[in-house]
Structure formats: structure tokens, C-alpha cells
Amino acid sequence: xxxxxxxxxxxxxxxxxxxxxxxxxxxxxxxxxxxxxxxxxxxxxxxxxxxxxxxxxxxxxxxxxxxxxxxxxxxxxxxxxxxxxxxxxxxxxxxxxxxxxxxxxxxxxxxxxxxxxxxxxx
Amino acid sequence: xxxxxxxxxxxxxxxxxxxxxxxxxxxxxxxxxxxxxxxxxxxxxxxxxxxxxxxxxxxxxxxxxxxxxxxxxxxxxxxxxxxxxxxxxxxxxxxxxxxxxxxxxxxxxxxxxxxxxxxxxxxxxxxxxxxxxxxxxxxxxxxxxxxxxxxxxxxxxxxxxxxxxxxxxxxxxxxxxxxxxxxxxxxxxxxxxxxxxxxxxxxxxxxxxxxxxxxxxxxxxxxxxxxxxxxxxxxxxxxxxxxxxxxxxxxxxxxxxxxxxxxxxxxxxxxxxxxxxxxxxxxxxxxxxxxxxxxxxxxxxxxxxxxxxxxxxxxxxxxxxxxxxxxxxxxxxxxxxxxxxxxxxxxxxxxxxxxxxxxxxxxxxxxxxxxxxxxxxxxxxxxxxxxxxxxxxxxxxxxxxxxxxxxxxxxxxxxxxxxxxxxxxxxxxxxxxxxxxxxxxxxxxxxxxxxxxxxxxxxxxxxxxxxxxxxxxxxxxxxxxxxxxxxxxxxxxxxxxxxxxxxxxxxxxxxxxxxxxxxxxxxxxxxxxxxxxxxxxxxxxxxxxxxxxxxxxxxxxxxxxxxxxxxxxxxxxxxxxxxxxxxxxxxxxxxxxxxxx
Numbered sequence: 001x002x003x004x005x006x007x008x009x010x011x012x013x014x015x016x017x018x019x020x021x022x023x024x025x026x027x028x029x030x031x032x033x034x035x036x037x038x039x040x041x042x043x044x045x046x047x048x049x050x051x052x053x054x055x056x057x058x059x060x061x062x063x064x065x066x067x068x069x070x071x072x073x074x075x076x077x078x079x080x081x082x083x084x085x086x087x088x089x090x091x092x093x094x095x096x097x098x099x100x101x102x103x104x105x106x107x108x109x110x111x112x113x114x115x116x117x118x119x120x121x122x
Numbered sequence: 123x124x125x126x127x128x129x130x131x132x133x134x135x136x137x138x139x140x141x142x143x144x145x146x147x148x149x150x151x152x153x154x155x156x157x158x159x160x161x162x163x164x165x166x167x168x169x170x171x172x173x174x175x176x177x178x179x180x181x182x183x184x185x186x187x188x189x190x191x192x193x194x195x196x197x198x199x200x201x202x203x204x205x206x207x208x209x210x211x212x213x214x215x216x217x218x219x220x221x222x223x224x225x226x227x228x229x230x231x232x233x234x235x236x237x238x239x240x241x242x243x244x245x246x247x248x249x250x251x252x253x254x255x256x257x258x259x260x261x262x263x264x265x266x267x268x269x270x271x272x273x274x275x276x277x278x279x280x281x282x283x284x285x286x287x288x289x290x291x292x293x294x295x296x297x298x299x300x301x302x303x304x305x306x307x308x309x310x311x312x313x314x315x316x317x318x319x320x321x322x323x324x325x326x327x328x329x330x331x332x333x334x335x336x337x338x339x340x341x342x343x344x345x346x347x348x349x350x351x352x353x354x355x356x357x358x359x360x361x362x363x364x365x366x367x368x369x370x371x372x373x374x375x376x377x378x379x380x381x382x383x384x385x386x387x388x389x390x391x392x393x394x395x396x397x398x399x400x401x402x403x404x405x406x407x408x409x410x411x412x413x414x415x416x417x418x419x420x421x422x423x424x425x426x427x428x429x430x431x432x433x434x435x436x437x438x439x440x441x442x443x444x445x446x447x448x449x450x451x452x453x454x455x456x457x458x459x460x461x462x463x464x465x466x467x468x469x470x471x472x473x474x475x476x477x478x479x480x481x482x483x484x485x486x487x488x489x490x491x492x493x494x495x496x497x498x499x500x501x502x503x504x505x506x507x508x509x510x511x512x513x514x515x516x517x518x519x520x521x522x523x524x525x526x527x528x529x530x531x532x533x534x535x536x537x538x539x540x541x542x543x544x545x546x547x548x549x550x551x552x553x554x555x556x557x558x559x560x561x562x563x564x565x566x567x568x569x570x571x572x573x574x575x576x577x578x579x580x581x582x583x584x585x586x587x588x589x590x591x592x593x594x595x596x597x598x599x600x601x602x603x604x605x606x607x608x609x610x611x612x613x614x615x616x617x618x619x620x621x622x623x624x625x626x627x628x629x630x631x632x633x634x635x636x637x638x639x640x641x642x643x644x645x646x647x648x649x650x651x652x653x654x655x656x657x658x659x660x661x662x663x664x665x666x667x668x669x670x671x672x673x674x675x676x677x678x679x680x681x682x683x684x685x686x687x688x689x690x691x692x693x694x695x696x697x698x699x700x701x702x703x704x705x706x707x708x709x710x711x712x713x714x715x716x717x718x719x
Contacts, residue, residue: 003380005388007266010257017258024129024183024247035207048127052162056125064184065127067208 029063029107034079034092036070042077042093050099051080063107076118082106090119126164128205132192133179133246135170135332136325136364142193143167143178149197154205163205166255169333171246172487173233176216179246188231189214233484236503238465238473241289241449242489245333250368253375256336262381264455265340268347269389277348278304281451283459285471290316290407290444291522291548292624293470293537296451299441302431303349306439311351313342314435314442316412317358317365320404321520322571324551326475327445329487331358331365334449335372339382341448343393344455349441354395357412359402369397404521404575408623409442411577422577423623444549446475466492470536474547480517480554481508490535497531500554511556514655515639519548521568521575522628524635525561544635546628560657561640562647566594568632572625583626586617590633598658602648611637656718659703663719666707668693670715677707677716 004010033039033048051065073079076092080102089112091102098116105111112120132138132147147167154160171179176190180200187210189200196214203209216231239245248255256262268277282297303311315338319327331338342354358366373395376382384392398416405411406421413435415421434440450472454462463471470492476499479485483505490499496516500506507513515525524545526533533539537547555564573587590613593606614630621627637644646654653661666677666686673691678684683702688694696707696716708716 004262005380007263007270007387009387010262010266013254013257014260014263017254024131024186030184032208040207048162052125052127061125066184067206069207069209 030066030081030083031063031107032066032068032081032083034069034071034077034081035067036074036077038070038074039077039079044078046096047078047080047094047099050096051103054099054103058103058108060103060107073118084110088121089117090121091116092118124161124164126162127184128163129183130163130165130205131168131181131183131246132165133169133171133177134167134250134364135174135177135246135329137170137174138177138179139364141177141191145194146178146180146192146197149194150201153197153201157201157206159201159205166249167251168247169245169250170242170329170487172237172242172329172489173484174487175485181246182210185210188216190216232505233486233488233503236494236498237489238491239489240453240462240473241330241337241446241475242333242487243453244337245329245487248334250333250335251371253336253372253379256334260456261336261452262340264452265343265347265381266387268344268455269387269391274304274348274350277344277455280454280459281348284454284462285459285466285469286447286450286454286462287470287537288444289446289450289474289549291519291546293547296443296447299431299443300345300348302429303351303439303441306432308439310353310438311346311349312435312438312440313346313349313351313354314409314413314416314440315342315354315356315358315448316407316409316442316444317356317362318400318407318412319359319362319445319549320402320407320575321522321549321551322568323479323553324477324520324549326477326487326550328362328365330445330449330475331362332368335365335368336376337449337452338445339369339372339376339395341443341451342395343382343386344451345441345443345448346393347391349439351441352392352394354393355398355416355435356395357398357400357406357416359406360399361402366397366399373397403577404571405577405623405625408625411623412442413440422579423625425622446550467534467536469538474535474550476550476552478504478552478554480552481511481556481559482506482554483508492536493534495532495534496526499535499552500531504554507554507556511558513554514557514559515555515561515564517553517555517564517568517632518551519546519631520551521572522546522624522631523548523551524631525555525564525639526635527639544631544638546631558655558657560598560653560655561636561643562594562598562653563655563657565633565636566591566598569594569629572629576625576629580621580623580626582617582620583622583629586613586620587626587629589613590617590630594633597644597647598653599660600647600651600658602644604645604648606648607637607641607644652719662703663698664696664701664703664705664707665698665717665719666694666696667715667717670713672713672715674712676710676712680706680710682706 079092080094081090105113150165180189180192278300286296287293406415408423411421411423430440475489517525569591573591576583578584671693678686685697685700
């Protein structure tokens with residue numbers, strides 16, 4: 001381990017570990033993946049992995065990724081919800097190739113990806 | 123650092139470990155690996171969440187779902203349902219009351235909603251064995267701030283302005299205490315952490331050391347900088363093996379980062395810290411006895427002055443503070459004195475941690491702002507009395523404290539208000555008693571404790587407490603005389619004034635407060651030879667009401683002394699001569715035919 005020589009060193013460690021506090025406060029943007037039987041059968045695990053990989057690649061730590069059960073729109077699975085700025089947008093069916101777009105456009109920049117969105121709730 | 127989508131926090135405090143939380147952690151790890159989720163879900167062991175009665179506690183983030191009494195066998199279901207499918211398992215969630223059947227979120231639980239967690243901010247939230255988690259929560263930032271931009275005098279001024287007072291019990295202003303040691307001349311000074319928590323029922327300090335050891339170390343370092351010390355001792359009782367183990371890990375990690383050692387953060391400030399394991403003598407919580415014990419001598423108090431600030435450990439200027447006091451220091455430095463002093467009352471600022479135990483529904487560890495009422499602590503946070511019995515008294519401040527009654531429930535908790543009522547803040551033990559508790563018996567319990575723990579140096583404490591105890595034993599055996607009460611009061615005053623240290627000076631408090639607020643119970647024991655609460659076995663008599671008894675034989679079968687006779691379907695009779703007054707028959711009787719008087 002490198003020695004901590006200044007407040008800046010301390011800050012660097014804090015930034016690299018900020019995932020700890022963000023994952024444990026449950027605030028900010030939330031991405032929810034449908035993991036009912038229908039979602040899992042349609043490949044939701046793969047979507048989950050892509051989301052985790054994309055967030056890691058971008059170094060985003062203040063986004064909470066959650067799972068949820070079947071919402072009823074089984075034919076549109078895998079479903080991914082993005083909850084940001086107080087509104088919830090549902091995307092589906094999502095392919096691993098769509099994940100980068102959803103993260104870049106909606107999660108990071110707050111622009112809903114109209115071509116993939118199928119519903120919105122407040 | 124690897125990013126995880128979900129964090130499973132499993133309590134690793136002593137209470138939950140004895141409830142099996144280690145197995146739960148292992149099982150989570152196994153189950154997550156089996157489902158190949160171990161790369162996206164992190165399992166963390168944390169310090170005490172405070173709700174020890176419902177342990178083992180598991181909190182799943184980012185949702186913040188609070189699970190209680192989680193067993194190894196529940197883990198597979200939690201992983202499959204909550205982690206994999208996102209369906210929280212309601213059967214394991216905390217159920218508050220009938221009006222509120224399932225409360226899934228941490229923040230909504232009444233036990234936590236009135237709490238203000240500063241000293242306990244990280245307890246139950248971070249992994250105490252990982253310094254990075256502490257740093258993630260602004261750990262060592264207070265130290266960094268102090269070293270990079272504040273003079274020792276400014277640090278002491280900040281402490282004075284915060285209004286923090288000693289959390290070990292006496293409530294001496296911390297900033298003022300530091301200023302004495304800072305002003306004291308000497309080439310070598312020490313800071314000491316008093317972790318010799320000995321009050322029956324108190325476990326605040328243990329939980330802080332187990333759940334957030336770094337905050338205590340950081341607090342000591344800030345104090346050392348302010349007072350010009352370069353070496354510290356943590357005096358922790360050997361009965362706290364988990365706390366000692368976590369402290370050792372914390373010290374090793376801080377040393378690796380260069381946060382302990384020479385030229386910390388590139389400055390001239392150097393600091394090393396040692397752990398001294400105490401052998402569990404109550405008197406070693408007294409500062410001069412504690413220092414004698416560190417030096418390797420017998421733990422006995424000595425007269426003051428000279429005060430430790432002038433001549434302490436190895437006759438060098440020393441400053442000694444309690445665990446909770448040190449734990450508050452880093453937070454005050456990070457957030458400022460103004461923030462801290464905005465909480466609490468006029469003279470008692472900030473928060474206090476209490477160990478809530480006894481006949482209360484939710485026992486555990488709570489941190490509340492000063493100025494809260496005892497009623498709020500016991501009834502809102504603690505959920506009221508167990509089995510909805512009647513509240514009788516609350517013992518506050520351990521063996522040095524006193525018993526307060528129903529009339530005092532609305533008193534605001536502060537150093538001054540509790541002292542005015544005859545109790546003390548103490549280190550923060552709160553033992554709740556219901557109508558089945560005998561107050562004479564309680565006084566006897568605490569006096570037995572201090573009598574055993576008296577170091578024997580002062581005759582008043584050594585012999586006086588012994589004589590007082592003998593009187594109480596006589597009263598509870600039904601052999602008391604009315605003049606005993608006056609003798610008790612006289613002895614109490616003598617022990618109080620004739621003892622050198624806090625142990626003896628406060629030893630009579632439980633007797634004095636019970637005499638003051640529950641004198642009628644003493645009188646009943648002496649005059650009527652009866653124990654109104656039915657607790658003093660020598661004075662109670664069990665009998666079966668023949669009109670109510672259905673002759674089910676249950677009492678006879680459960681009597682360990684075989685002193686209940688009777689035929690099936692006919693009333694039974696207890697032989698009082700042989701009866702050992704264990705109360706089993708009363709417990710098991712399905713129709714309530716057994717009475718005690």
C-alpha cells in the first residue's frame with residue numbers, strides 16, 4: 001500500500017472507494033433489471049452483466065443497479081427501467097448492444113432513448 | 123476498486139456473532155459463488171447496528187432492506203429471491219407492530235427514526251476491518267484538516283466551541299481538559315483511551331471499537347496533536363476480544379498507510395498507539411487506577427492533585443478520554459463545532475449513546491440527541507415494556523447511577539437534569555424495570571457489584587459498602603428493622619464523603635435513590651415481611667386457589683422440588699416448607715390458579 005502523504009492522497013482513496021457509500025445510500029439514479037422467470041429466460045442476466053460492465057468501464061459509481069420481479073409485460077422482456085430525476089422510464093426488449101446507448105444517453109445525460117422506450121411512470 | 127451492484131451487510135458485532143452471523147456470512151459467500159453472483163454482490167461484515175435483540179441483522183443495499191433474525195438456512199432464499207429476482211423476502215423483514223405489519227426500510231423503523239448517529243455513524247455501515255471503507259466515509263479527513271491547516275490552539279478552541287463533554291460519565295468539558303494538558307510543560311506526553319467499560323449492562327464502547335475502530339484512533343491522534351503528545355494507549359478490557367482484534371487490525375492498516383508512525387502526512391507530527399489489555403477490574407476505569415495498571419502496578423486510585431494533565435502516566439502529562447468521547451472528535455473536526463453544538467441542550471451538546479436493556483421490547487444500542495426525554499427513549503425507540511407490563515423504574519448510569527420513576531419520564535436527558543434527580547448520565551447504561559422488579563433487590567444487586575469491585579484502599583468504601591450490603595441482605599430476607607433505613611442513609615453519606623475515587627463516592631447512589639423514590643417497598647419488606655413485586659424469594663409464598671385449579675397436574679410435573687401434591691382433576695396443594703419459590707408452577711398453570719404474595 002502506498003503511504004498517505006497529504007489530504008490529496010486521502011481524497012484519491014476516498015474517490016476510488018466512493019462506490020461503498022453510494023451503493024449503501026440508495027439515492028440518485030437507479031437502474032432496475034426485470035428478473036422474473038420471464039426476464040431471466042429472455043436473457044436478463046446477460047443484460048445485468050452488460051450494465052455492470054458498462055458502468056465499470058465509465059467509472060460510474062453513483063448509480064444503483066437493482067433487480068425486480070415480473071411486471072407483467074413478459075413479451076417485452078428483458079425489461080430495464082431507468083429512474084432518474086423523479087421519473088421512471090421502461091425499456092424493452094433490451095439487447096446487450098442497447099446497454100451502452102441507454103447508459104450514455106439516459107443514465108449519464110438524462111435524455112430518454114425514444115426508440116427503445118416503451119413506457120413512462122412518475 | 124471493483125464495483126458491486128449490491129452490498130449485503132451482515133452484522134459482526136458480538137451480539138449477532140453469538141446469534142450465528144459468521145455462519146450467515148459464509149453461507150452468503152457460498153450461495154453467491156454457486157450462482158456466479160460473487161463478482162457483482164459484495165458481502166460485508168459490519169459493526170453493531172444496535173438492534174441486538176433482533177440479530178443477526180442483515181441489510182441489503184442499494185434498497186436498504188432490513189432483515190432480522192437471519193439464520194444460515196434463510197440465506198439460499200434471500201439470494202434467490204432478493205438478490206437474483208429482486209423480490210424482498212417479507213417474512214424476514216422487521217415487523218414493527220400490528221398497525222405497521224411490514225417495514226422494509228431501515229430509515230422507517232421507529233427504533234432508528236428518532237436516533238441521531240454520530241459516534242455510531244459507521245457502526246453497522248462499514249467493514250471495520252477495511253480502512254478504505256472508513257476513508258470512504260470521510261475517515262482521517264479530520265486529521266488531515268487539522269494537520270494541514272490548524273494550530274494546536276485552534277484545535278482546542280474548536281473542541282471548546284463544540285461543547286463536547288466527557289462521555290465516560292462525569293461530563294467534564296473535553297476542550298478544557300485538553301487545554302490543561304496542552305499547557306502542561308514536558309518533553310513527553312501521553313493520550314489515553316479509556317475502554318475499560320465495566321458497568322453491568324453497558325456495551326456502547328465495545329460496539330464502537332468493534333464497529334468503527336479507526337474513529338477512536340483518529341480522535342486520539344487529533345487530541346495528541348492538540349496537546350503535543352506522540353504516544354497513546356488504549357486501555358481495553360480483555361473480556362472484549364473482538365474489539366481488541368479489530369483495533370489491532372485497524373492499527374496495522376493505519377501504519378501501512380503511514381497514518382500512524384513518523385511524520386504523518388508529511389508533517390512533523392508523529393504518533394504511535396499501543397493496546398493495553400486490562401484484566402477486568404471495575405476500578406481500573408478510574409483514571410489514576412487505569413494509569414497505574416498500564417504502568418504494571420496494581421490498579422488502585424491515588425489522590426488528585428496532581429491531576430493527570432500535570433503528572434499522569436509515568437509521571438508525564440497525560441490526557442485520558444473515554445471511547446465515545448474520542449469517537450466524536452473526528453466528526454467535529456470534519457463538520458465543525460457549530461454543527462455539533464447545534465444539537466442538544468444549552469449545557470449538554472451533541473448526542474449520547476445508551477445501551478438500552480432490561481424489561482423493554484427492543485433492547486439494543488441507541489444514539490440520541492441530548493435533551494430527548496426518557497419516555498421517548500423507552501417507549502418510542504424501545505417500543506415500551508416487555509409483555510405490556512407496567513413501567514416501574516429505569517436505572518440510569520450503572521452502579522454509580524440511580525433509579526428514576528414514572529414521574530421522571532418526561533425529564534430531558536442532560537448531565538444537569540439527571541444529576542438533579544439523583545442519578546447520573548454515567549457511561550450510558552439504561553436498565554428498564556417493570557412491576558415485577560423489586561427495588562430493594564435492585565439496590566442489593568448494584569451494591570453487591572460495587573462491594574466486590576471495591577479495591578479496598580479506602581475503609582469507607584471497603585467496609586461501608588459491606589455493612590450496607592449486609593443490611594440489604596437482612597431486609598430482603600425479612601429480618602430488617604425500621605432503624606436499618608436510617609443506618610443505611612448514614613452509611614451512604616459516609617461512604618460518599620470518605621472515598622477517594624468515583625467508585626466509592628457514587629456507590630451508595632442506587633441505595634439512596636431507591637430509598638428516596640421507593641421507600642414504601644423497603645417498609646413493606648420490614649414491617650409486613652412482604653415483597654410487593656414478588657421477587658425476594660424469602661418473603662414470598664406460592665399457593666394454589668382450589669376454586670380455580672382444574673387438577674391438570676402440570677404444576678406438579680414441572681416442580682423441581684416435587685412439593686406439589688394432588689390427584690388428577692382435583693385441586694393441588696403446594697407444601698410451603700419444601701417450596702423453593704422458583705415460580706415454575708405459576709408460569710405453567712393454564713388457568714392462573716397459582717398466586718404469589
